[in-house]
Structures are given as C-alpha cells and as structure tokens.
Amino acid sequence: MDLKLKNKTVFVSGSSKGIGFETAKLFLEEGATVIINGRTEKSVKNALKKLNTPKVSGIAANFIADKQIDELIKKLPDIDILVNNVGIFRGKNFYDETEKDWKDHIQVNLLGGVKLSKHFLPKMIKKNWGRIIFVSSECATLVPGDLLSYSVSKASVNVFSSGLAKLTKGTNVTVNTIIPGSTLSEGSKIFLKEAAKRENKTIEEVESNFFKDVRPSSLLGRFAKVEEVASTIVYISSPLASATNGASVRVDGGSMGSVF
Ligand SMILES: NC(=O)c1ccc[n+]([C@@H]2O[C@H](COP(=O)([O-])OP(=O)(O)OC[C@H]3O[C@@H](n4cnc5c(N)ncnc54)[C@H](OP(=O)(O)O)[C@@H]3O)[C@@H](O)[C@H]2O)c1
Structure with missing residues (x-):
C-alpha cells in the first residue's frame, strides 16, 4: 500500500528512542522528510546516526522546560504532520507523588503538544492539509492507582485532541489520538x-x-512491539486516513475492553 507520504514533512517529539524512533523510521521508509527530537544533542545525534539518511534531521529540546519548546518552534520548518509522542512516566504511590511530579507530567505529556498545536494548526488549516497526532495511553481509562498523575495527563490528552479536532471542521486537516497499551x-x-x-x-x-x-x-x-504502534501512527497520519478525525484509535492489545 502506498501511504502517499513522499512529499510530507513530519515532526515527531520524543523520537530518539522507543515508539517515536520507530515512527520516525517508518515515515522515512515511506519517503517522508522527518525531524526527530530528544532531550540532548547527544541522544539526537545517536538516533540520526542509526537512521542514517539525508531525509532526517534532529532538534534537541527538553519538553520539561517551556522555553526550550519555544526555541524548538523557532527552529522547526513548516510541517505537514505533527506527532505529539513525547511522554514521561513516573510510577509512584499517590502519597509519594510530589507537586513537581504532577506538574512535570502535565507539562511534558500535555502542554508541549498544546503549544505545538497552537503554532501549527492555523498553518495546516490555511494550506487545507495537515495531521496532528497525539500519543496517549491505556492508563487514560485504566487509571492505575500508582500512576495517577500520568493517567490524568494522558486522559487530558484525549480530551484536548478531541476538542482540537472540532476546529478542523470543513478542512482536510485531521487531529487524532493513538492509545498504546503496554509496549x-x-x-x-x-x-x-x-x-x-x-x-x-x-x-x-x-x-x-x-x-x-x-x-x-x-x-x-x-x-506490543514498537512497530505495532508506529505503523498505526503512520497510517493515521497518511492521506489515506482522511475520514478519521477526532478519533481515539486503540493499539492497546484489547486491555481497555471498551466497545468504542
Ligand atoms: N511504552 C509503553 O508501554 C507505553 C504505553 C502507553 C503509552 N505510551 C506513550 O508512548 C509515548 C512514547 O513512549 P516510549 O515508551 O516509546 O518512550 P521511551 O522509550 O521512554 O522513549 C522516550 C523518548 O522521549 C524522549 N524524551 C523523554 N523525555 C523527554 C523530554 N522531557 N523532552 C523531550 N524528549 C523526551 C526520549 O529522548 P532522550 O532520552 O533521548 O532524551 C526518547 O526519545 C509516550 O507518550 C508514552 O506515554 C507508552
């Protein structure tokens, strides 16, 4: 299947490793131009070395620091596809979770994607094509007791993404959420x-x-293997998925158990 991604430019946050890295790799295999991201120059450089193609570049930015997201936005070119993949995860008993744990989860898992969307959505709407993908988690509905701030941050990603999709009405821009299970x-x-x-x-x-x-x-x-999540992200980002908008697409291995 040709996913028709050859002329597309993609930014994937948190993509020096894990699901994000595999997503960047699959986009590159589909012929897209990709910008990857990690916290440090070193980790970005290592990932670029592994991907080893002139179609990929990288920008180091730590999403925990709001100023670094502003700098990232200044460095990014015009993009067609924004994948808000970055996410942190600290498993702790509720009583041990600090205010900083709560703020960090919300900052990295939600607010970075909010800021990037605010910058790129109007541009996508203007050119009448674009994709914004958020990566949530099965924890958004399973809500394990030792992952409260993480789960709240991920549930808010689903809510935000669903609301953002409403702003695309009548355009060829879509906003969707992918919900991985344990990967x-x-x-x-x-x-x-x-x-x-x-x-x-x-x-x-x-x-x-x-x-x-x-x-x-x-x-x-x-x-799940990272490839199993990444392939769904890449398909939903493609022109082929034009009728999927405002959706939460589960790659949870059935763990959430809901009908829709
Ligand atoms: N793995 C799972 O079981 C699972 C399940 C459900 C949902 N998810 C979600 O899937 C997404 C990807 O998770 P993953 O498991 O693939 O992650 P991972 O293997 O831990 O990789 C994390 C990636 O994000 C980058 N990163 C971490 N903190 C960052 C920050 N503050 N600023 C910028 N980049 C940062 C890392 O870069 P450096 O380390 O190079 O700096 C790395 O590239 C997350 O949103 C996660 O919540 C994962």
Whole structure:
C-alpha cells in the first residue's frame, strides 16, 4: 500500500528512542522528510546516526522546560504532520507523588503538544492539509492507582485532541489520538530489567506476571512491539486516513475492553 507520504514533512517529539524512533523510521521508509527530537544533542545525534539518511534531521529540546519548546518552534520548518509522542512516566504511590511530579507530567505529556498545536494548526488549516497526532495511553481509562498523575495527563490528552479536532471542521486537516497499551519500548525494557533485578526473577517471568497481575484485561497478553504502534501512527497520519478525525484509535492489545 502506498501511504502517499513522499512529499510530507513530519515532526515527531520524543523520537530518539522507543515508539517515536520507530515512527520516525517508518515515515522515512515511506519517503517522508522527518525531524526527530530528544532531550540532548547527544541522544539526537545517536538516533540520526542509526537512521542514517539525508531525509532526517534532529532538534534537541527538553519538553520539561517551556522555553526550550519555544526555541524548538523557532527552529522547526513548516510541517505537514505533527506527532505529539513525547511522554514521561513516573510510577509512584499517590502519597509519594510530589507537586513537581504532577506538574512535570502535565507539562511534558500535555502542554508541549498544546503549544505545538497552537503554532501549527492555523498553518495546516490555511494550506487545507495537515495531521496532528497525539500519543496517549491505556492508563487514560485504566487509571492505575500508582500512576495517577500520568493517567490524568494522558486522559487530558484525549480530551484536548478531541476538542482540537472540532476546529478542523470543513478542512482536510485531521487531529487524532493513538492509545498504546503496554509496549516494549526502551522505557519499558528498563522497567522490566529493574523489576527483574528487584524481584530476583527473569525478565520473561516479570513480563508474564505483569499480564497476570497488573494487566489481566489484556487480550494480547504480551508487550506490543514498537512497530505495532508506529505503523498505526503512520497510517493515521497518511492521506489515506482522511475520514478519521477526532478519533481515539486503540493499539492497546484489547486491555481497555471498551466497545468504542
Ligand atoms: N511504552 C509503553 O508501554 C507505553 C504505553 C502507553 C503509552 N505510551 C506513550 O508512548 C509515548 C512514547 O513512549 P516510549 O515508551 O516509546 O518512550 P521511551 O522509550 O521512554 O522513549 C522516550 C523518548 O522521549 C524522549 N524524551 C523523554 N523525555 C523527554 C523530554 N522531557 N523532552 C523531550 N524528549 C523526551 C526520549 O529522548 P532522550 O532520552 O533521548 O532524551 C526518547 O526519545 C509516550 O507518550 C508514552 O506515554 C507508552
């Protein structure tokens, strides 16, 4: 299938690793021009080296610092597709979560995408084509007790994205949210490794226990591969997905269990 992305320019936040990196890689395979992002020059440089094509460039910016998002916006060229993928995740008991944990989750997971959308949506509407994608999480509706600030930030992403889509009425611009379930990204690999060490178990045992005890609702019963999430992001970003707007598209392995 030709996804018709060859003349498109894409920015993917948080794309030096994980789902974002794989998304950038798939866009490049489809012939798009891609700008990647990570917190440091070093991590961006490493990712660019791995992608190894003149069609990719990178901008370091830490979304925790609002000023760095402003600088990022100044450096970005005109883009056709904005993928708000960056997300942080700190698992903590509610009583241990600090005010900073709450603010950081909202800042990185929600407000960065709000600022980028405010800048790029009017430009997309003016040229009558564009895609804005938000990456949420199954936690937006599962709301685990040890992930309250993360879950709230992700639920607010779904709400914001749905409202933003309404501003595209009558145009060829769409705004959609992708909802991954547990996915084997770099972040999850670190989580599994640390849990295995802490519990004196193998990584396979930790993964199997995770789906038995923590995500029993998962139909997939394993971590999704980053490719499985990235391919959905790239399809929904493509001209082929023109009739999907204001949607929340689940790649949750069935864990959320809802009909719609
Ligand atoms: N993995 C899962 O199980 C899962 C499940 C549901 C939803 N999600 C969502 O999917 C998205 C991607 O997650 P992932 O698991 O692929 O992440 P990951 O493997 O931990 O990778 C994180 C990426 O984001 C960048 N990053 C982290 N903090 C940043 C910041 N403050 N500013 C700019 N860049 C930053 C990292 O860059 P550097 O480290 O190079 O700086 C890296 O490129 C997130 O929104 C996450 O909430 C993930």
